[in-house]
Amino acid sequence: MEDNHIITTLGYALLALVARQASSGYDLAQRLKRPIGFFWSANPSHIYSELARLEKAGLITHQSIEQATRPTKKLFSLTESGQAALRDWVTTSVEPAPPHDELVLRAYAIWLADPDKAIQLFQRQKEYHKARLAEYRQILARIERTHEAGITVTMPEFGNYATLHAGIYSEQAALGWCHWMVDQFERHARQDPEQEK
Incomplete structure (x- = not known):
């Protein structure tokens, strides 16, 4: 498993979303806009590369879903390692963000x-x-x-x-x-x- 310090904040946001329900990359992009976008912003262009990193690290896995009129969809879900990493991360200390108002x-x-x-x-x-x-x-x-x-x-x-x-x-x-x-x-x-x- 990838060391927790290497997981990006976007990676943890994706783990948090996948922990709730198995999702495609498109679904995750939508859910990063709302509700996550209310309190934390992400660059949607980084989602797919981050999903690949998380899967390579063994934190998520995917199931391929055949679709009649569209390309095959990947449905991502959390692994036990991913759940453990997320569980540890949610209670670690948060460094105060530099003010920018x-x-x-x-x-x-x-x-x-x-x-x-x-x-x-x-x-x-x-x-x-x-x-x-x-x-x-x-x-x-x-x-x-x-x-x-x-x-x-x-x-x-x-x-x-x-x-x-x-x-x-x-x-x-x-x-x-x-x-x-x-x-x-x-x-x-x-x-x-x-x-x-």
């Missing part, structure tokens, strides 16, 4: 901006975060309706449940900050009548 960087220099344009910028951001928050809440409500008895931490659906909560908290924080930024500029406009001219 362009909106916050712009806020650092926003004192130079035209106040009306600054308000428009953060109003647009508010609308974006409102829409994302509403979408996450809808998905969460759908999951909760499907699992009225509750979702336990050992169910695959708990991963969706946990990541949606993270997304909701993140969107609430972003929405609150954008609202605060708009409020700062609107208060400035009220205190500085020259800005109205």
